[in-house]
Amino acid sequence: MAKEHKYVYTFGAGKAEGDASMRNLLGGKGANLAEMCNIGLPVPAGFTLSTDVCTYYYANDRTYPKELKKQVDAALEHVEKIMGAEFGSPKNPLLVSCRSGARESMPGMMDTVLNIGLNEKTLEALASQSQNERFAWDSYRRFVQMYGDVVLDMKPKDKRDADPFEKILEEVKHKAKVQYDSELSVDQLKDVVVQFKKMVKEHTGKDFPTEPMEQVWGAIGAVFGSWMNDRAVVYRRQYNIPHEWGTATNVQAMVFGNLGNDCATGVGLTRDGALGLPGFNGDYLVNAQGEDVVAGIRTPKRIEIELPKEMPEAFKQLDNIGKTLERHYKDVQDIEFTIQRGKVWMLQTRNAKRTGFAAVRIAVDLVNEGMITEQEALQKRRIPADDLNQLLQPIFDPKAKKASQAQGKLLAKGIAAGPGAATGQICFHASDAEALHEKDPKVDLILVRRETSPEDLRGMRIAKGILTAFGGASSHAALVSRQMGKVCIVGCGTLDIDYHKETLVVSGKTLKPGDWISIDGFSGEVYEGKVPTKPSEVVEVLLTKTKKPEESETFQRYAQLMTWVDKHRKLRVRTNADQPDQAATALSFGAEGIGLCRTEHMFFEHLDEIREMIVADTRESREKALAKLLPFQRDDFAGLFREMKGRPVTIRLLDPPLHEFLSEHHLQEQPDLAQKLAKSLGVSKETIARRVEELKEMNPMLGHRGCRLGIVYPEITAMQARAIFEAACLVKKEGVEVHPEVMIPLAGFLSEYKNQEAIVRAQADAVFKEKGTRIDYLVGTMIEVPRAAIVADQIAQAAEFFSFGTNDLTQTTLGMSRDDYGGFIGYYQEHDIIGSDPFQTIDKDGVGALMKIGVERGRKSRENLKIGICGEHGGDPATVYFCHEIGLDYVSCSPFRVAIARLAAAQAALAK
Numbered sequence: 038m039a040k041e042h043k044y045v046y047t048f049g050a051g052k053a054e055g056d057a058s059m060r061n062l063l064g065g066k067g068a069n070l071a072e073m074c075n076i077g078l079p080v081p082a083g084f085t086l087s088t089d090v091c092t093y094y095y096a097n098d099r100t101y102p103k104e105l106k107k108q109v110d111a112a113l114e115h116v117e118k119i120m121g122a123e124f125g126s127p128k129n130p131l132l133v134s135c136r137s138g139a140r141e142s143m144p145g146m147m148d149t150v151l152n153i154g155l156n157e158k159t160l161e162a163l164a165s166q167s168q169n170e171r172f173a174w175d176s177y178r179r180f181v182q183m184y185g186d187v188v189l190d191m192k193p194k195d196k197r198d199a200d201p202f203e204k205i206l207e208e209v210k211h212k213a214k215v216q217y218d219s220e221l222s223v224d225q226l227k228d229v230v231v232q233f234k235k236m237v238k239e240h241t242g243k244d245f246p247t248e249p250m251e252q253v254w255g256a257i258g259a260v261f262g263s264w265m266n267d268r269a270v271v272y273r274r275q276y277n278i279p280h281e282w283g284t285a286t287n288v289q290a291m292v293f294g295n296l297g298n299d300c301a302t303g304v305g306l307t308r309d310g311a312l313g314l315p316g317f318n319g320d321y322l323v324n325a326q327g328e329d330v331v332a333g334i335r336t337p338k339r340i341e342i343e344l345p346k347e348m349p350e351a352f353k354q355l356d357n358i359g360k361t362l363e364r365h366y367k368d369v370q371d372i373e374f375t376i377q378r379g380k381v382w383m384l385q386t387r388n389a390k391r392t393g394f395a396a397v398r399i400a401v402d403l404v405n406e407g408m409i410t411e412q413e414a415l416q417k418r419r420i421p422a423d424d425l426n427q428l429l430q431p432i433f434d435p436k437a438k439k440a441s442q443a444q445g446k447l448l449a450k451g452i453a454a455g456p457g458a459a460t461g462q463i464c465f466h467a468s469d470a471e472a473l474h475e476k477d478p479k480v481d482l483i484l485v486r487r488e489t490s491p492e493d494l495r496g497m498r499i500a501k502g503i504l505t506a507f508g509g510a511s512s513h514a515a516l517v518s519r520q521m522g523k524v525c526i527v528g529c530g531t532l533d534i535d536y537h538k539e540t541l542v543v544s545g546k547t548l549k550p551g552d553w554i555s556i557d558g559f560s561g562e563v564y565e566g567k568v569p570t571k572p573s574e575v576v577e578v579l580l581t582k583t584k585k586p587e588e589s590e591t592f593q594r595y596a597q598l599m600t601w602v603d604k605h606r607k608l609r610v611r612t613n614a615d616q617p618d619q620a621a622t623a624l625s626f627g628a629e630g631i632g633l634c635r636t637e638h639m640f641f642e643h644l645d646e647i648r649e650m651i652v653a654d655t656r657e658s659r660e661k662a663l664a665k666l667l668p669f670q671r672d673d674f675a676g677l678f679r680e681m682k683g684r685p686v687t688i689r690l691l692d693p694p695l696h697e698f699l700s701e702h703h704l705q706e707q708p709d710l711a712q713k714l715a716k717s718l719g720v721s722k723e724t725i726a727r728r729v730e731e732l733k734e735m736n737p738m739l740g741h742r743g744c745r746l747g748i749v750y751p752e753i754t755a756m757q758a759r760a761i762f763e764a765a766c767l768v769k770k771e772g773v774e775v776h777p778e779v780m781i782p783l784a785g786f787l788s789e790y791k792n793q794e795a796i797v798r799a800q801a802d803a804v805f806k807e808k809g810t811r812i813d814y815l816v817g818t819m820i821e822v823p824r825a826a827i828v829a830d831q832i833a834q835a836a837e838f839f840s841f842g843t844n845d846l847t848q849t850t851l852g853m854s855r856d857d858y859g860g861f862i863g864y865y866q867e868h869d870i871i872g873s874d875p876f877q878t879i880d881k882d883g884v885g886a887l888m889k890i891g892v893e894r895g896r897k898s899r900e901n902l903k904i905g906i907c908g909e910h911g912g913d914p915a916t917v918y919f920c921h922e923i924g925l926d927y928v929s930c931s932p933f934r935v936a937i938a939r940l941a942a943a944q945a946a947l948a949k
């Protein structure tokens with residue numbers, strides 16, 4: 038006969054059937070209770086129903102496997118033996134708790150029931166055993182209330198409604214003229230229980246269950262059922278926890294923190310979770326049960342301040358347990374405990390959740406204390422790479438944010454696109470921002486737009502933050518903000534912006550220019566008014582130089598961590614930068630080159646000349662306009678080369694559709710523009726209008742852009758190539774090494790690539806000849822349409838490097854516009870159609886598969902082909918791991934994400 042499937046695992050008396058490695062099966066709580074037993078810590082005996090039960094339960098119409106009952110009975114017997122008590126006995130009753138515990142902790146999302154096994158008979162025994170009738174009735178009162186709320190589903194459905202049990206309790210307390218339930222007498226507690234039970238009968242039509250086995254199965258069902266409650270589902274979605282995992286359920290002998298004043302219950306951390314300061318800390322309540330601490334009924338006391346005075350012996354036990362746990366788990370622990378008559382019992386331990394600040398401090402401190410290795414310090418579970426951001430950006434003071442929320446000042450939530458915290462006055466137009474800035478360079482502005490376009494660039498630079506109603510994670514607003522290190526929220530669909538009325542209507546409020554708002558680029562939240570911020574010390578040392586390294590411990594730890602990062606990573610990290618100041622920022626965060634310079638961003642400083650080039654309809658007049666642009670481009674490139682001091686600089690040739698520089702929309706917005714252009718070109722206003730009309734496209738993103746521009750207008754490519762090589766020769770002459778890498782955008786055919794390459798190389802030869810010098814350079818291409826990935830072997834015959842442009846590659850592979858997906862991606866995510874935003878994290882199965890093909894085929898033709906990524910995904914840790922796996926040479930990301938990408942690269946390298 039096949040062996041029976043094991044669903045239940047016991048623990049207690051220094052022995053357990055499970056251990057910490059079994060968290061997938063036993064959940065975090067179950068696995069760690071078992072582990073604590075195994076290492077000899079005081080844990081009340083119990084057993085865990087595995088996550089297999091949960092998966093069975095949901096796959097089989099909320100029923101249990103047939104073997105389960107027998108296994109639970111046997112486990113309960115085991116617990117009875119260890120505890121020397123009997124479940125349901127009227128003489129010597131065992132009481133148990135029933136708690137959820139999933140693989141990843143989901144704090145407060147699922148249910149718990151305490152004091153199971155109480156009825157009026159067992160209660161009497163409990164009263165006489167403890168010689169404390171009040172305690173017995175208090176426990177029973179709690180049990181009926183919790184069971185009613187959780188198992189009988191009497192919890193209020195709307196958060197504005199009061200818990201019906203609390204209402205009764207309040208009335209009794211009011212009548213008794215007491216503040217706390219601990220002050221109620223036995224008779225008053227009895228009265229509470231009578232009223233509770235009456236309400237249960239009214240609500241459910243049945244008497245409150247008195248049979249202990251019925252109670253325990255009711256509680257087990259409620260805990261498994263709570264895996265699918267709304268809160269838990271939403272939480273899992275937010276943290277990418279698969280619904281299929283299921284929860285385990287732990288049934289454990291009760292120990293009591295409410296037996297008297299030598300008893301307590303509490304939660305604590307072995308180090309501080311906000312800043313990582315060493316030392317046990319937490320909250321406890323004397324003469325109370327677990328839920329009181331969390332429920333906030335009485336204000337708890339601080340463990341580190343009061344407990345050593347109030348219960349010195351218990352504090353010593355707790356502190357020792359904390360140290361044992363830290364040494365054993367090699368990490369900060371978050372624990373739950375009960376003190377029963379002076380003895381500490383452990384109810385839970387888990388690796389503590391922490392902020393990015395605390396994560397770095399704790400990891401570095403643990404290495405310095407000799408507890409972990411530097412490789413362990415870099416594990417992504419210790420410092421999620423994204424959390425490093427918190428060290429770099431000003432942040433909102435969390436307390437202030439909570440207060441704003443409580444005051445109803447949270448206005449909206451969008452896609453968090455540029456991390457950080459910004460507070461400023463609303464400004465709807467880039468030109469207004471410029472004017473205001475001119476008057477007062479210190480003005481704090483938030484540029485609020487339906488969307489941004491390249492023309493808003495100057496306004497964006499001035500603004501403290503950018504907020505848009507439309508667009509997604511690789512929209513113009515998002516990528517420019519990240520590059521500039523600006524706080525940014527995009528796709529905030531509930532904003533109703535009226536440029537003409539100059540109003541922003543949101544959440545029933547109408548805001549005007551000059552009104553203050555605060556935007557949180559970590560969470561996507563928009564607040565009304567000013568929420569106070571705190572600056573980043575790391576930025577003060579590295580960038581603004583307003584602090585010296587020795588003045589900032591935070592910086593010192595960051596620096597120590599980053600030396601380990603660089604030792605272990607294989608991927609190189611470059612930056613997307615178009616200007617020397619952006620390059621300088623990136624360098625201070627450790628960038629090793631420029632992976633993408635978008636030359637069109639430079640053009641926006643010279644709109645008159647570029648517009649002249651666009652409206653020119655002969656080659657000669659186009660070349661005349663281009664000749665005006667050449668010196669500007671040369672200066673810009675020279676600036677970048679100087680700043681990068683010999684590191685590789687990838688410069689991409691002109692990419693966007695020309696209408697971004699000149700369209701009907703521009704002519705309408707600037708009534709004198711057509712006349713101005715007509716005059717400088719010596720043509721009529723009508724000619725200008727006609728040319729603009731010709732430029733109009735139905736799908737500009739799939740239209741005349743990328744290398745298609747340089748192919749049809751080779752003089753554009755020639756001018757840009759010339760500017761690059763002239764700048765390179767100039768800077769080389771100044772004694773600075775230069776390594777330009779010229780990149781062709783949007784090529785899908787080898788012939789497209791070759792056409793452009795020929796122009797670039799011809800210009801290089803010509804310039805080198807003129808200047809009497811040579812420069813090492815590469816010519817390569819972006820891989821940003823599916824065809825390019827598929828024919829990568831052909832393209833690599835000529836191209837010396839590839840860079841995956843995953844913004845366009847995602848857009849073209851998914852057939853999903855990078856500018857328009859904001860309208861439905863929220864719905865998609867809420868309904869589990871797509872897990873993560875494909876424009877933020879690479880869609881591994883689709884876009885990722887194409888990248889893999891591109892790498893394999895490209896390197897088949899050219900073994901040493903250098904390959905990188907320069908789409909916005911390059912700064913996303915999950916994407917960085919993927920890029921490491923498929924063997925890229927480097928990732929390139931916005932300056933403020935460079936350190937994060939470095940850490941993610943080290944984590945990827947250490948993952949195995």
Ligand code: PEP
Nearest residue numbers: 821842843844845907908
């Ligand atoms: C890309 O498509 O990924 C890319 C980097 O180019 P752009 O975002 O400028 O189109």
Ligand code: MG
Nearest residue numbers: 821842844845
């Ligand atoms: Mg692109």
